[in-house]
Amino acid sequence: MTSSTDSLARELGCIACGATYAPGYRLECDACGGLLELRYDLDTLRARGPALLTGAGFWRYAPVLPIADPAHRVSLGEGATPLLECPRLARHLGVRRLLVKFEGSNPTGTVKDRTSATAVAAALQFGFGATSVVSTGNAGSSIAAYSARAGLRSFVFAYERASAPKLLHMSATASDLILYKGVYDDLIGLWDRLVEERLFFDCGATRNPYKHEGKKTLAYEIAEQTGWRTPDVVVAPVAVGEVFVATARGFREMQAAGWIPAAPRMVAAQAARANPVVRAFRSGAALAPVKIGYTVAEGLAAGDPGRKGEWVLRLLREGKGLAGDAEDDEILEAQRTLARTEGVWAGPTGVATLAVLAKLLAAGALDPAQTIAVIVTETGLKTEAALPSRAGTAFDEASLRRLVVERLRTA
Numbered sequence: 173m174t175s176s177t178d179s180l181a182r183e184l185g186c187i188a189c190g191a192t193y194a195p196g197y198r199l200e201c202d203a204c205g206g207l208l209e210l211r212y213d214l215d216t217l218r219a220r221g222p223a224l225l226t227g228a229g230f231w232r233y234a235p236v237l238p239i240a241d242p243a244h245r246v247s248l249g250e251g252a253t254p255l256l257e258c259p260r261l262a263r264h265l266g267v268r269r270l271l272v273k274f275e276g277s278n279p280t281g282t283v284k285d286r287t288s289a290t291a292v293a294a295a296l297q298f299g300f301g302a303t304s305v306v307s308t309g310n311a312g313s314s315i316a317a318y319s320a321r322a323g324l325r326s327f328v329f330a331y332e333r334a335s336a337p338k339l340l341h342m343s344a345t346a347s348d349l350i351l352y353k354g355v356y357d358d359l360i361g362l363w364d365r366l367v368e369e370r371l372f373f374d375c376g377a378t379r380n381p382y383k384h385e386g387k388k389t390l391a392y393e394i395a396e397q398t399g400w401r402t403p404d405v406v407v408a409p410v411a412v413g414e415v416f417v418a419t420a421r422g423f424r425e426m427q428a429a430g431w432i433p434a435a436p437r438m439v440a441a442q443a444a445r446a447n448p449v450v451r452a453f454r455s456g457a458a459l460a461p462v463k464i465g466y467t468v469a470e471g472l473a474a475g476d477p478g479r480k481g482e483w484v485l486r487l488l489r490e491g492k493g494l495a496g497d498a499e500d501d502e503i504l505e506a507q508r509t510l511a512r513t514e515g516v517w518a519g520p521t522g523v524a525t526l527a528v529l530a531k532l533l534a535a536g537a538l539d540p541a542q543t544i545a546v547i548v549t550e551t552g553l554k555t556e557a558a559l560p561s562r563a564g565t566a567f568d569e570a571s572l573r574r575l576v577v578e579r580l581r582t583a
């Protein structure tokens with residue numbers, strides 16, 4: 173009998189041509205260059221049911237993750253993030269039931285820790301001594317932290333204009349932090365060649381199927397936290413598409429295994445200033461890169477999500493999904509609303525989903541009688557923004573009492 177700590181990963185399958193491979197070190201399809209996905213022993217998943225999951229935390233989902241040897245399963249306590257019932261925010265938005273999956277409580281403050289856990293574990297599994305990523309900040313700090321935890325070198329190539337909290341974090345955890353000029357696209361082609369020479373393990377978002385897989389645990393946690401009665405709708409952000417694709421795949425996998433009756437309807441959320449997937453979805457056309465400028469949702473600034481973006485579109489079209497975008501001021505408004513109504517402090521990238529949901533509800537594009545879950549992907553504590561005024565007041569007892577009493581009288 174399968175032990176509950178065994179991985180049930182059985183093969184890598186090409187999503188473009190259908191070729192299959194044993195689950196070894198492979199980043200894309202030999203036959204056609206297509207993206208690969210991991211496939212699992214569905215018969216065992218079906219036969220054993222959710223009782224297969226044991227233990228706590230992220231590696232509770234080890235049977236549906238591709239890391240065979242428990243010794244390689246690196247952890248900083250990622251996952252097991254709260255799924256918060258948000259009645260005040262629900263009332264504010266006019267929806268019956270709203271759940272926020274808050275990823276800001278991960279060890280480095282973002283959803284990236286889920287993929288860093290499986291990426292760095294895979295680097296150990298395939299015998300690499302170093303990892304690498306090209307990043308605007310969140311991925312860099314996360315991969316650096318997990319690499320340090322695993323005793324691996326990390327070559328973190330970070331955008332020179334990354335926020336101060338992110339740079340501080342990366343310089344503390346990365347073995348080798350290298351700042352680059354220009355934009356991500358200028359460097360990534362050159363970096364890919366070093367991956368091919370196996371100088372380091374690819375911890376980027378574009379093609380590594382092992383890294384990608386960690387974010388699937390989002391779907392498993394949401395299902396488990398709702399007692400296997402999944403929400404009707406799940407809103408997920410899209411930059412390159414890892415969160416979206418992995419979450420959608422997780423729900424489909426559970427449905428195929430008979431763990432949940434139906435997969436939720438997926439909504440893809442983008443920043444209006446970086447919205448290639450939303451444009452293609454609306455027009456029905458193929459995905460075309462868009463030239464992007466600055467958006468406060470820094471982690472969503474991907475103008476050319478490439479093949480993973482096409483995968484997002486395919487899942488949206490097959491699953492009767494929906495896509496929407498939000499302007500920067502709407503995103504900042506959602507950030508304040510979430511903080512005030514529910515006490516959740518998230519960064520702008522993290523609340524783009526909420527801003528998009530508010531717009532879709534206002535436009536009547538979603539049924540407000542449904543249960544809706546929104547993935548909020550980062551803490552607000554890593555954001556760099558202008559501080560509110562620092563001018564303080566000197567009080568005596570009378571003036572202090574007067575201030576509080578007067579304020580309490582106002583609504």
Ligand SMILES: *Cc1c(COP(=O)(O)O)cnc(C)c1O
Pocket residue numbers: 282283284310311377409410411412413414415416471472521522549550
């Ligand atoms: C990277 C990131 C995302 C989404 O990225 P994908 O490439 O689409 O997976 C969302 N939110 C935050 C905070 C991120 O750092």
Ligand SMILES: [Zn+2]
Pocket residue numbers: 186187188189190191201202203204205206
């Ligand atoms: Zn192929």
